[in-house]
Amino acid sequence: MAAPAETPDPTGDAVAPPPGGDGVVVSTAAPDAAAVDAALALVTAAERADGVPPVSEQQLLRLRGGGTARHLLAHDAGGRLVGLGVLDAGDGDEEALVAELVVAQDARRRGTGGALLRAAREAAGTRPLRLWMHGALPGARALAAREGLVRVRELLTMGTTLDDALPPLPDPDGVRLRAFVPGADEEAWLGVNRRAFATHPEQGAWTLDDVLAREREPWFDAEGLLLAEDSATGALLGSHWTKTTPTDDGGLRGEVYVVGVDPSAQGRGVGRLVTLAGLHHLRGRGVREVDLYVEGDNAPALAVYTRLGFARTGADVLVATPTAGGTR
Structure with missing residues (x-):
């Protein structure tokens, strides 16, 4: 040719x-x-x-x-x-x-x-x-x-299995959990995402179109996007967006897709709450194996995920x- x-x-x-x-x-x-x-x-x-x-x-x-x-x-x-x-x-x-x-x-x-x-x-x-x-x-x-x-x-990519019992959900003072509501929560979620990932090259640049594109994906599950909000004001403090994909044996594989906490809510236990809430949700859907991506130089996040049983499985460079x- x-x-x-x-x-x-x-x-x-x-x-x-x-x-x-x-x-x-x-x-x-x-x-x-x-x-x-x-x-x-x-x-x-x-x-x-x-x-x-x-x-x-x-x-x-x-x-x-x-x-x-x-x-x-x-x-x-x-x-x-x-x-x-x-x-x-x-x-x-x-x-x-x-x-x-x-x-x-x-x-x-x-x-x-x-x-x-x-x-x-x-x-x-x-x-x-x-x-x-x-x-x-x-x-x-x-x-x-x-x-x-x-x-x-x-x-880095990290993974774990959900064979063992998960720790119970913590109960931070003044924080409540609920599921994402499509058509109502996008802008609030984007605001927290931008602040939580202000220095992240890709995640912090997400737009409404990026969120809506994912809502149209077959894997999207609003119940699997857990929001933590202030009990008194209703302000969004953080979230855990989970993801599942089918496996060859007909099951589901889970992913800790996006975990973000508003910088103003740091120290209130929101990160651990939403992370565990998402893992509990995935386990409730029958997920046995869970993956996540994390920056290789993010020592605090690596420590949290390691304590939850995640281990390195690979890397994108x-x-x-x-x-x-x-x-x-």
Whole structure:
């Protein structure tokens, strides 16, 4: 297949498609419906093969909904999609470009990943490029090392089982629990989320559209979004948003999706209350295994989760071009 002409991306930049190994060609374009279906199939196959999602949930939602991220499409000589890249300004730095790359299992070690990364670096131009390595798989680490990318951030995955009895729910003075009410609680939840994650590159930047997109997902369960509020004023103090996904054996796997406490409520026992309330909820739904993500340098959170029986199971690593420096 001949290399396509240089294709402008939706932001006005342009990327010359570099060839990869075995005739792979990378182009930039807003994918049509067929390309989106092929990309989603590629992501699903990669997750099954590697045991970790190859792209973030945010980018997956954008891919499904035709959001603002740019896409790199790698096709082999027969026109089959063998690689995908999503590029997005983010990570708390509008001057940086953040990339997530997926390569089909049978197209690995053939130059496909390198071609995608070269295209991403071309798209970044003079801006820093940051690359998420989900699961920090050996192939991704080797590619990052060859390209001189440096580690700047680590997002740990932790897991536990709910076989043993959970501690009882604490009863902080002046705090009550209730479930989230769709259509009524979004703005209050977003306010706490923004304050709780004011320095977090992704979570603190959520918008109402981000919340509503998740409410439309099949896994959303309003009863599993536990809110802690002040008994006297009704002000929202914190929350635990749980998530469940089906397992191959017909069961459910749980996730501590988002736990946030308003800084003004720190020291009132809200964090432990909502965390345990969410775990009790998941156990009540028959969940046996629970996962979570936590920043690798968040010592207080790591201590809390360790005391609750969570142990490290993996990590997503963010690497960057040296011009990005060692900061987030």
